[in-house]
Amino acid sequence: MIEVEQLSKSYGPREAIKNLSFQIEKGEVVGFLGPNGAGKSTTMNILSCIMPASSGTAKICGFDVFEQALEIRKLIGYLPETPPLYSDMVVYDYLSFAARLRNVPLKNTQSAVEQVIEKCSLKEARERIIGRLSKGYQQRVGIAQAMVHNPDILILDEPTIGLDPIQIIEIRKLIQELALSHTIILSSHILPEITQICKRVIIISDGQIAAVDSLDALTTRLHKGERLLLEVRQNSSEILEKLRALKKVNAVTEHQPAHFTIDCEPNADIQDKIAQLSLDNKWGIVELKPVSMTLEDIFLKLTLEENKVQQ
């Protein structure tokens, strides 16, 4: 449903995102995870056709975000990082305005607005002025605004930021309900939020994708083992077999000729054995190193933030 290829965006000399590529299927709930300033909001802004990318393409339902922005805007509901609320408007009027903007016919506007008021439990706030609502209510009005035209895709940028714990739980519950009938892209820099709502995560760090995987796979990858990278000069088929024969090695893949990725059990400490093996067989070792820890680093950062939130 959403296809992003080689998407880049730079603000002047600063590159906000670099060559992002990912796909999102219909009905999926995908979380963008990453520390602050990683490029989550930029990606979402491009997907919702607010700003064009510097290079690369993004397609939603086959429409290009640059060429056919108007078609896409009909399909998406977008909640920016700061909810776009007119502080002098009454909630009900604001939601009808949003509905009309999104091409909801006049005769259906009332029922559409009533529906989102119901869904986002805004009943008590419907006749109140937005500027005087609490942050939690304002955030809910923001979400209501994004879904008032019942879009196929919801893009929510940090929907729970700045809320108190009870409000966070309420918003999460709301998103979980919405997930049943919508494709949702959600961003957060808080790990538990993603783990509770999303089935798949795209981890972004420094404008690049660090990992795209289902949440389960990611956790397994993180907690069950280490990964080594081996590069040799000699390339022969026996290398693969000999490496696999080693103890504590779970899997070996040759991702490029003479480049091997070795997944082993945690704390296996088999670098010595691999080095010995390559010396004995004269493979000509070029490089042997543990695979970069960026993913773990990010998780560490995120988990730290999680602890902060829980305190």
Added chain:
Amino acid sequence: MKNMWIIAKKDLGSFFSSPVFYSLTSVFLILNGFIFFNILNFFSLQSFQAQQMRGGGIGLNLNEMVVEPSFHNMAVILLLIIPLVTMRSFAEEKKSKTFALLLSSPIHLIEIIVGKFVACMIVVGLMILLSAYSTGYLILVGNPEMGPIITGYLGILLMTGCYVAMGLFASSLTDNQIIAAVISFGLALFMWIIGWGAQAGGSGLGQLLEYLSLITHLEHFLKGLISSSDLVYYLSFIFFGLFLTHRVLESSRWR
């Protein structure tokens, strides 16, 4: 068209629910009323004196001595008032991040701009309408010529369109309402007095500068003259202002 109305209606709603509109309208009406009163007072004094003298039967011209100066003064007051009407149009949307709502909705940028233009025009039009009691009073007690009054209002309205277009342009440049007001006031005043450079500019440039000035074209309307040159000037001025606004807003998305 429909989307344009949605934007215009929303903007009108926020105008009428904020004290800005009411304070601006009050100031406009008070100034306008005071000036009208004084012009009328001066006129009655003059015609009284004229009656005292010989040949008093030749009445002084109500159009020339009351209607025309009233319009002139109204144009000056509008110059001061309109930047304050238009300043919030885009600046506030940008400041409160609500512009993202409009940009992520399935409407064209041009519809947003024209919608806001229409909203500002309706607001200023309403102010002018409220001040029309003075003209009504003249028609009631005097016998002014109707032609120049009608073309006068048309001229004022077209000039208002130019002010509003400049104001929207200024508002699109910044997210600070005060800066927007200052820029649009400066622009409007400059376009008003640009004709002063005519004497210094020699024949060719001088003519051009004179043509560019907002006020020279109003002159003809106040005399009861609708010439295509003036119409083209005002309409293309408005179009150009809105076009620049469109360019600025479009380019700001790329940054």
